[in-house]
Amino acid sequence: MSDGSFQAAVKQEEAYLQKVHPTADDIPGCMSLFDDFLLCNVLGAQVKSLYRFGRMSECKEKMEDFKFCMSLKSMHPEQKRDAWIRRRAEWWAARRVGKSSENVWDIRHEPLSKWPPSLSDSMQDTDTIA
Incomplete structure (x- = not known):
């Protein structure tokens, strides 16, 4: 991840978060962040994480958010x-710029050739199989 693209992403995220959270009352309080940490550790959340990702849920980031608050x-x-807002913007920017599990496919800039196959191509394929 290049530093320039990261800083640009941080600026974009900050601008967005400032609109979403226009006043100081709009940001989460420390108790709600602590509640998020506790909810991360409950059995249901751990089982869901184990099912989805094959590992237990890591709640360290939620504790760091609480300590930061x-x-x-x-x-x-x-x-x-x-x-x-700065901390959250950096977190979102790192997710946007860095690699994630969503980076499985390469972006196509033009459609596949001969896709979808025409009906006549499909009929020819079935004739050769039969």
Whole structure:
């Protein structure tokens, strides 16, 4: 991941998050982040993660979010909002720019040739098989 594309993605994410969270009251509180951490550790979430990904759920990131929120307690609400938006923008930008499980297919810039097959091609294939 190039640093330029990452920084551009961070700026885009920050602009989006500032619109989604226009005031300091719109960002999640520390207790809701702690609740997210606890919900990550419950049996149902662990079983779902084991089924979907073949491993137990990793809740370290949710605990880091809670600790980050607690470190902002002494800040002015607008400064707290800006710091939270910056952190979330970096997280989203890293997901957008970095590789993920969704990067399985190559993007096609032009359609496949002879796809979908014409009816006459299908009929020829069945004639040679029979």
